[in-house]
Amino acid sequence: xxxxxxxxxxxxxxxxxxxxxxxxxxxxxxxxxxxxxxxxxxxxxxxxxxxxxxxxxxxxxxxxxxxxxxxxxxxxxxxxxxxxxxxxxxxxxxxxxxxxxxxxxxxxxxxxxxxxxxxxxxxxxxxxxxxxxxxxxxxxxxxxxxxxxxxxxxxxxxxxxxxxxxxxxxxxxxxxxxxxxxxxxxxxxxxxxxxxxxxxxxxxxxxxxxxxxxxxxxxxxxxxxxxxxxxxxxx
Amino acid sequence: xxxxxxxxxxxxxxxxxxxxxxxxxxxxxxxxxxxxxxxxxxxxxxxxxxxxxxxxxxxxxxxxxxxxxxxxxxxxxxxxxxxxxxxxxxxxxxxxxxxxxxxxxxxxxxxxxxxxxxxxxxxxxxxxxxxxxxxxxxxxxxxxxxxxxxxxxxxxxxxxxxxxxxxxxxxxxxxxxxxxxxxxxxxxxxxxxxxxxxxxxxxxxxxxxxxxxxxxxxxxxxxxxxxxxxxxxxxxxxxxxxxxxxxxxxxxxxxxxxxxxxxxxx
Numbered sequence: 001x002x003x004x005x006x007x008x009x010x011x012x013x014x015x016x017x018x019x020x021x022x023x024x025x026x027x028x029x030x031x032x033x034x035x036x037x038x039x040x041x042x043x044x045x046x047x048x049x050x051x052x053x054x055x056x057x058x059x060x061x062x063x064x065x066x067x068x069x070x071x072x073x074x075x076x077x078x079x080x081x082x083x084x085x086x087x088x089x090x091x092x093x094x095x096x097x098x099x100x101x102x103x104x105x106x107x108x109x110x111x112x113x114x115x116x117x118x119x120x121x122x123x124x125x126x127x128x129x130x131x132x133x134x135x136x137x138x139x140x141x142x143x144x145x146x147x148x149x150x151x152x153x154x155x156x157x158x159x160x161x162x163x164x165x166x167x168x169x170x171x172x173x174x175x176x177x178x179x180x181x182x183x184x185x186x187x188x189x190x191x192x193x194x195x196x197x198x199x200x201x202x203x204x205x206x207x208x209x210x211x212x213x214x215x216x217x218x219x220x221x222x223x224x225x226x227x228x229x230x231x232x233x234x235x
Numbered sequence: 236x237x238x239x240x241x242x243x244x245x246x247x248x249x250x251x252x253x254x255x256x257x258x259x260x261x262x263x264x265x266x267x268x269x270x271x272x273x274x275x276x277x278x279x280x281x282x283x284x285x286x287x288x289x290x291x292x293x294x295x296x297x298x299x300x301x302x303x304x305x306x307x308x309x310x311x312x313x314x315x316x317x318x319x320x321x322x323x324x325x326x327x328x329x330x331x332x333x334x335x336x337x338x339x340x341x342x343x344x345x346x347x348x349x350x351x352x353x354x355x356x357x358x359x360x361x362x363x364x365x366x367x368x369x370x371x372x373x374x375x376x377x378x379x380x381x382x383x384x385x386x387x388x389x390x391x392x393x394x395x396x397x398x399x400x401x402x403x404x405x406x407x408x409x410x411x412x413x414x415x416x417x418x419x420x421x422x423x424x425x426x427x428x429x430x431x432x433x434x435x436x437x438x439x440x441x442x443x444x445x446x447x448x449x450x451x452x453x454x455x456x457x458x459x460x461x462x463x464x465x466x467x468x469x470x471x472x473x474x475x476x477x478x479x480x481x482x483x484x485x486x487x488x489x490x491x492x493x494x495x496x497x498x499x500x501x
Contacts, residue, residue, distance in 0.1 A: 001477075021446055021483050180351045183303065186373045186392050190410045193432050197492050200453065213474045217452040217492055224410060224431055224492075228391055231372055234343060235302055 001029045002212030006036045007136075014040070014047055039136070046132055067113055074108070161222060168229035175235060187232050194228060197221045285319040288333055290362065294383075296337035297361050301371035302346065304354035305393070310363035310380040317360040324353030337365070343372075375412070394433070409433060417501070420445050422484035432493040441465070441500040444481025449489045449496050450474065456495035 006029045012018050013026050030036040108116070176184060201218040205211060297316065299306060304323070316338050318331060329345040331338055346352045354374070361367070366383040369376055376388045380399040388395045392411045400418040403425070407414045410431040417438040420426065426445075428435050439445075441461065447468070449457045455473040459466075468478030489496045 021479055024446065024486075025477070178348070178350050180353070183373070190391050193410055193493070197431060197453075201492075204452070213450065213452050213472060217450065217490075220429070220490060221431070221492055228410065231391065234347070235372065 001025050003029075003033060003036055003210075006030060006033065007039050010036070010040050010043055014043055043132075046128060067110060070113060071108070157222070161226070164226060165229060168226065168233050171233035172229055175233060179235060183235065187228075190228055191225075194221060194225045198225065282322045282325065282327075283319070284322070285317070286331065288316045288318070288331070288338055290314045290316065292335070292337075294364065294366070295362060296366040296368065296383075297340075297359065298337065299340045299342075299357065299359070299369045299371075300344065301340075301342045301355055301357065301369075301374065302352060303373045304356040304371065305374045305376070306357045306359070306369050306371055307377045308357075308359045308361060308367055308369065308379070308381065310365070310382065310399075311360045312363060313360075314362055316362070316365075319358045321356045322353070323355070324351055326350065327352045327355050329355070419443070420485040420487065422482070424485045426485065426487045428487075428489045430491045430494055433491070434494045435489050435491050435496045436499065437487070437489060437497070438499045438501050442481065443485065444479075444483055445485040445487045446477075446479040446483040447487045447489070448475065448477045451491045451494070451496055453493045454491070454495055458495070458497045460498045461500050462498050 006026055009018060009022065009026045010030070013023060013030075018026065030040045172187070176187070179187070198218065198221045201214055201221055204214045205218060208214060295316070297308070304321075318338075318340065320329070322328075326349050327342070327346060329340055329342045331340045333339075340357075342352075342355050356374075361381065363381060364383050365381060366385045367378055367381055368385070368387045369378070370387075370389045371393065372390070373392045374390060375393040375396070376390050377396040378386055378388055378398070378400060379396075382401040384402055385404040386397060386400050386402045387406045388397060389406070389408045390412065391409065393409060394412040395407045395409055395414045396417075397405065397407060397415065398417045400416075401421065402418075403421055403423065405416070405418065405424075405426045405428075407416060407427070408429045411433060412430070413433040414428050414430050414435045415438070416426070416428055416436070418426075420439055420443040422444065428437070447459075447462075447466070449459075451457050452474045457473070457476050459468065459476065462480055466478050466480030468476055470476055
């Protein structure tokens with residue numbers, strides 16, 4: 001599974017709409033891939049925020065007080081609007097449609113208020129979700145464009161990995177003198193296999209940047225290299 | 236000796252024949268002596284130790300960390316572990332430790348800093364339900380007829396042969412050398428096989444249900460055998476095949492960076 005496919009399915013994963021085997025694959029990828037894990041976390045945060053908001057509108061802690069406040073506020077607004085309308089009516093004898101609407105007294109029942117509040121919640125959620133989607137799509141497009149238009153993306157090894165490899169190599173060099181010739185041959189032979197593999201995979205990745213299979217293979221080969229060095233540094 | 240024989244040995248040809256015979260006899264004796272000396276030396280250099288550990292706990296784990304030499308582990312129906320080790324060099328030594336988890340043999344730790352430790356070849360018999368965690372830097376690993384919850388087998392250079400294994404978690408990992416995984420997959424089990432340059436052979440029962448991710452990025456040589464028709468696989472990228480067979484309940488990951496992956500039905 002590559003990052004594109006994984007991120008495409010993340011929304012459905014969080015909604016619980018994926019088949020178990022696909023869910024397992026997406027989860028496994030997101031557990032290993034830092035970028036997908038970050039997207040999953042962002043989406044999860046948005047979803048939980050939206051859910052929290054919905055809960056607030058559907059079941060406020062003090063429902064009666066809230067409705068009273070809303071009603072008072074609407075009535076106050078209507079009063080103000082009436083005053084303004086009266087002022088305008090005094091100026092212009094014939095009221096317009098707007099002044100008639102604004103001057104109308106709005107009286108909403110509790111079910112109507114609930115519907116209005118739920119509508120606001122849904123609208124806010126929709127706007128947030130659409131905004132996030134646009135943001136993520138834009139980011140993905142920008143990355144694609146950068147990869148296409150810019151210079152070839154060269155693989156860069158993690159600094160901590162490089163430090164670790166350097167440290168272990170020095171330890172191996174210190175200890176190598178004590179090994180018998182056969183052990184030295186085994187080390188050289190296997191390190192050569194791993195190094196050749198790493199070099200080939202880096203070349204592949206330079207030729208096809210963002211290729212998930214090569215990226216995974218390269219990570220695996222680098223892990224092998226560190227394990228090999230670790231093991232021989234302890235002999 | 237008759238007079239006639241005495242006359243025959245007196246001839247130059249007869250004397251030459253006698254001398255050649257004596258030289259041959261002498262050479263044979265010398266060779267036999269050299270062989271005896273070599274055997275005596277080899278016997279003194281090679282050391283073989285054997286010990287048996289009685290078990291009282293129902294479950295047991297064997298942890299072995301070897302630096303060089305083969306490891307053969309076989310499950311048996313006794314509640315004891317029998318360890319037999321052949322040590323190539325007198326400087327090789329190890330002290331098995333029996334603790335509450337099971338038996339720990341750490342040749343790497345016990346020979347740290349020693350020169351020319353040489354091969355230590357192990358033959359170990361364990362209760363069939365034992366958990367196995369074995370690692371050798373150089374050498375083949377063979378685990379047979381074990382049904383414990385886990386089998387970990389790691390070597391840098393050497394073949395790994397897991398035959399008749401029935402475990403929930405299996406890890407086999409090497410850089411050079413082949414991996415044979417001849418086992419029964421269990422629902423919910425995870426099986427990770429990884430090699431850098433050898434060949435991975437997977438021999439599992441035809442009715443196994445598993446989710447597979449097989450990756451061979453350099454060779455693209457992934458042969459699912461009869462399982463290709465039995466399962467639902469994505470072959471769109473020949474470097475990585477993934478999909479599932481049956482209920483897909485077991486997870487099987489096979490990665491071979493420079494070699495092939497071959498599946499065969501049991």
